Amino acid sequence: MARKRKAYKDKVTLTDVAEKVGVSPITVSRAISRPEKVSDDLRETILQAVHELGYVPDYAARALASRSGHLIGVLSSLLGSSTFAPVMKGIEDRARNTGQRIQYANTLYDPQEEIHQIKQFFGQKPTGIIIGGVKIDPQVTDLLRNAPCPVVQLIDISYPAVDMAVGVNNPLACEAAISHMIDAGYRSIAFCSIRADIPILLRLERYRQRMTAAGLYRPELELMLDEQASAVRCGADILDRLFQQVPDLDAIFCAHDDLALGVLFECQRRGIAVPEKLGLCGFADMDYAACTVPSLTTLKMPLYQLGYRAVDMILRAKEGFRTEKTVDLGFELVKRQSTDRKS
Amino acid sequence: MARKRKAYKDKVTLTDVAEKVGVSPITVSRAISRPEKVSDDLRETILQAVHELGYVPDYAARALASRSGHLIGVLSSLLGSSTFAPVMKGIEDRARNTGQRIQYANTLYDPQEEIHQIKQFFGQKPTGIIIGGVKIDPQVTDLLRNAPCPVVQLIDISYPAVDMAVGVNNPLACEAAISHMIDAGYRSIAFCSIRADIPILLRLERYRQRMTAAGLYRPELELMLDEQASAVRCGADILDRLFQQVPDLDAIFCAHDDLALGVLFECQRRGIAVPEKLGLCGFADMDYAACTVPSLTTLKMPLYQLGYRAVDMILRAKEGFRTEKTVDLGFELVKRQSTDRKS
């Protein structure tokens, strides 16, 4: 407590540093934020003093004076998901040494929360906003359309972006998976998901098209589960429901690897042979996908690049460079054992 | 671009709202931040105007004037891990409607990054800082000791905290697991981890004590792998090395479920019977732990509560209430099939 007060009273400001060095505050400010505008030796002296006094810039004051929060907001419903980890890494690598801070916020799949968080960001004069997993919520779209900064949407680029977008073409990715499964000889291929965000709806639509084109489409092949806490634990439920709806079921395309993992375990438990009796394809190429028994066919997306490019697009927009509004990073269908019927 | 400028010029401030209603700015400020200090009808009129004009408070100005950032910083190396998701949920549930914002930062297991992020927080006049997964870095500890705000450390409470701590007693949890495995009849029980943060080192120490007490300790039972991107994918490596070091190996205590998952898959692949030939115990009770075949014995921690209490402790400290410096949330050993030798 005493410490707290002390730290506050003793707050070191630009002026303190300036006095110690014998220059004006603005010079100290420049030495920190625009090093090239201060002579080499003076800058050295100043930075030395900064270090000695333990000066930490006041970001609030800086933001107020400069009319920029020097921060990039990242909004996602997947923050706590390991799918998002590589994205985060990319974001931070690109943002490092740019003077921009990254601030994350969790939307928890709740539109109200999303709106709230977006407003919070707007109040911080952000350099840009990166947002992933947006549902089709008109309020959110409206808000973003009137954003006071560039907005980058993540993950899908086949859908019209509010401002900019970077990601993969979800319909194409889905089509690649379905085609692969058809080629492998599967006929009754189910589509299974526990959530219906935009990327998933786009995949579903293409799934229907592709299956219809092959003369294989049946509505009962679709299974959209209610939102649940755990995707992995749905395995038994999925198999129960699908086999009831589709007695001749022979493959499942899962909208996320977690779902496929759960189904796979349940197959192990029930003695259903994968890939012989049941083909399985996931989405995301999670760490475990290469290790499961049998290993899991899935779609791999360049997640690190996703984050990296998103920040890059914001920084370029800030510099006023013309940027592509949409960046397609491509995907890769990773064919593994779970759909390899011939082996 | 045009939009951007417009949004900026048209920025609605307190004064705009005040003029529209015909009161002074400070009254509007109060209507928003201290509703009880404004008469009911006036407040209603003001909030109505706020809504109509689309006023969004400027957090920088607010922070500068109030000398508080109204934010709680959360620092973790596990941000992108699904272990952290429930913690996040708890943090946000407790912080909602308290006027405090949550800001996350990723330390990526890098002390330099950690120091950098901590300083960033300090520059934002935080109400408190929550930090998890701290390594034994003296610089970090020093920094935290001089924090201008309360600090809550997560996960372990058997270790002396810089300020406050909430979590579980890692040594005790480890001991419970090892005792359980010994009771189940396992003798050559390995300890395996890919990282050596404080909680893990604490578990390792207790592992040694417990094994020694049972007359079962051998140094070659310990396996600390280098830091790797993917824990799951280490399965084969772990089995190779351990069986080479310990031909009569009959159980593995993994410092995280991910490790156990990888080992389990590798056992499936090699036809090693779990739990008969090899007992397996994880840590964290991840979603999949209940679903694996066989299901995975593991230690469950109250993660949601962990986040909830951490924020609670900060808020109480802010109110000046005396708080326990250390909160033990307890753990649960979830006994499942992977250590059930008798079945």
Place this chain on the structure above:
DNA sequence: TTGTACGCGTTATCAT
């Protein structure tokens, strides 16, 4: 290259 004057939008403090 360095300095002066001012303002950013809000809240604390003190007054009415």
Place this chain on the structure above:
DNA sequence: ATGATAACGCGTACAA
């Protein structure tokens, strides 16, 4: 219950 005034700490704009 409401208002006037003065900060908060920094950066912009302009001057020297």
